[in-house]
Amino acid sequence: MRSCRPLRWGLPCVPKSRFYSGAQSPPPWRPVSALDQWVEREIRPISLRQLTFFGRTLTEPRLISSANYVRTELPTRIAHRLRDIQQLPYVVVANPHLSLVYELYYKAFEKFRVIPEIRSLDDNDRLCDVLREMLKEHMVVIPNLAMGVLECRELVPHNEMDRFMNTLLRARISRRVIAEQHLALTDTFNSPWHFPDANDRTDMNADFVGEVFLKCKAKEVVERCGKVAQDLMRQTSDSTQIPAITVQGHLEATFPYILSHLEYIVGELLRNSVQAVIEKYHNSSQPPPPIDVLICETPQHVIMRISDQGGGIPREILPYLWSFSKGPRTQSRLENLGQVPAMAATMQELQVSQGRKSDREMFHEGSLDTLTSRPPNLRLGMGLPMSRVYAEYWAGSLELHSLEGYGVDAFLQISKLGNKNEQVTTRAAIDAV
Numbered sequence: 001m002r003s004c005r006p007l008r009w010g011l012p013c014v015p016k017s018r019f020y021s022g023a024q025s026p027p028p029w030r031p032v033s034a035l036d037q038w039v040e041r042e043i044r045p046i047s048l049r050q051l052t053f054f055g056r057t058l059t060e061p062r063l064i065s066s067a068n069y070v071r072t073e074l075p076t077r078i079a080h081r082l083r084d085i086q087q088l089p090y091v092v093v094a095n096p097h098l099s100l101v102y103e104l105y106y107k108a109f110e111k112f113r114v115i116p117e118i119r120s121l122d123d124n125d126r127l128c129d130v131l132r133e134m135l136k137e138h139m140v141v142i143p144n145l146a147m148g149v150l151e152c153r154e155l156v157p158h159n160e161m162d163r164f165m166n167t168l169l170r171a172r173i174s175r176r177v178i179a180e181q182h183l184a185l186t187d188t189f190n191s192p193w194h195f196p197d198a199n200d201r202t203d204m205n206a207d208f209v210g211e212v213f214l215k216c217k218a219k220e221v222v223e224r225c226g227k228v229a230q231d232l233m234r235q236t237s238d239s240t241q242i243p244a245i246t247v248q249g250h251l252e253a254t255f256p257y258i259l260s261h262l263e264y265i266v267g268e269l270l271r272n273s274v275q276a277v278i279e280k281y282h283n284s285s286q287p288p289p290p291i292d293v294l295i296c297e298t299p300q301h302v303i304m305r306i307s308d309q310g311g312g313i314p315r316e317i318l319p320y321l322w323s324f325s326k327g328p329r330t331q332s333r334l335e336n337l338g339q340v341p342a343m344a345a346t347m348q349e350l351q352v353s354q355g356r357k358s359d360r361e362m363f364h365e366g367s368l369d370t371l372t373s374r375p376p377n378l379r380l381g382m383g384l385p386m387s388r389v390y391a392e393y394w395a396g397s398l399e400l401h402s403l404e405g406y407g408v409d410a411f412l413q414i415s416k417l418g419n420k421n422e423q424v425t426t427r428a429a430i431d432a433v
């Protein structure tokens with residue numbers, strides 16, 4: 001049920017105290033704002049291959065041109081999403097969690113849009129400081145978006161809310177990819193073994209180009225993520241019977257990918273499987289059956305099938321498996337999500353108190369592992385829908401087949417060649433209105 005129509009100018013730029021109410025009509029005198037101008041710009045989607053080739057010949061002019069891409073692309077992308085939020089009904093954007101996200105985005109937009117052209121390495125260092133600050137500050141975005149969307153579930157049809165959430169999450173991934181890639185390239189450029197004046201290519205065999213891991217080996221990712229899921233359950237459940245994880249098929253399958261994205265998806269799937277099997281065999285004298293992972297490599301794709309015998313997905317949840325806003329467990333999800341921002345803050349403090357780590361380690365842990373290391377009983381209902389957003393981002397797919405009473409088969413398809421563009425919404429929703 002929709003309680004009020006989306007207002008074209010439902011939410012002004014800032015300050016918050018000047019938000020228009022639903023009763024007001026759009027002000028015809030409204031001046032063209034900076035946001036309007038940035039929304040006019042097109043987003044320039046990138047592919048994994050572009051990220052890789054761009055970073056391979058890393059010279060100072062290339063780094064500076066990467067910096068200028070980031071400098072103009074980030075505010076463009078944020079502007080489109082700010083406009084999307086403005087399109088929501090006033091009662092929705094007035095939600096405290098969503099307005100917090102809006103304010104964070106607006107702050108970032110204002111900060112980036114005034115950064116002058118990057119001309120030197122010193123300018124680039126200053127840009128990198130702003131990027132790091134933004135990545136850190138935006139750690140609270142996912143749980144706040146999720147809580148906002150759940151709290152507003154009665155105000156907007158749930159498929160619209162899910163579409164909004166998907167668009168915002170994909171956009172968030174895209175901004176982090178762009179920012180993290182540039183930070184990683186800057187790190188590489190500044191590293192002692194990089195010789196920018198050597199006039200030749202950087203090490204062609206290097207495994208990382210920025211954040212892109214050229215030799216992502218499916219088998220190793222499954223084994224590493226499987227061990228994390230098993231260890232977590234070993235530490236947190238009273239069950240001594242942890243299911244084994246077997247890997248079969250094309251064990252040599254290797255492809256370029258952003259490692260943290262793949263680890264997140266595979267980690268969430270295995271975590272669900274391990275949890276389901278443990279719950280089903282909790283009181284059984286039998287050892288739990290293994291989780292079988294099959295890797296299949298084709299010329300275009302790598303497909304991973306994760307099969308468990310954890311009893312399948314409860315029938316009442318099945319229709320809402322991919323929804324951020326609807327399902328029988330919304331109340332408990334909300335309560336659990338309420339604990340996540342505090343958890344993220346603690347993890348961050350923990351990392352800082354453990355001593356300085358490299359930027360790559362910090363961001364790698366900061367963006368995904370905070371979620372990965374949450375306790376298993378803190379079920380947020382985010383694992384599957386978020387994993388699908390990550391899978392589809394690089395033109396892949398994620399499907400689940402539940403065999404009631406028996407188990408689940410999850411199919412993850414990765415686009416192997418990395419020549420597909422990121423799947424982002426390139427315009428603000430205003431164009432569709």
Ligand SMILES: Nc1ncnc2c1ncn2[C@@H]1O[C@H](COP(=O)(O)OP(=O)(O)OP(=O)(O)O)[C@@H](O)[C@H]1O
Pocket residue numbers: 268272273276308310311312313314317321378379380381382383384385407408
């Ligand atoms: N392999 C599986 N076997 C049985 N049930 C599953 C399986 N995977 C998912 N489910 C069911 O689907 C629900 C939703 O899964 P999802 O990963 O999206 O969220 P969650 O596990 O509840 O919470 P989160 O992953 O955010 O901590 C789970 O709570 C569980 O009931």
Ligand SMILES: [Mg+2]
Pocket residue numbers: 268271272382383384
């Ligand atoms: Mg889960």
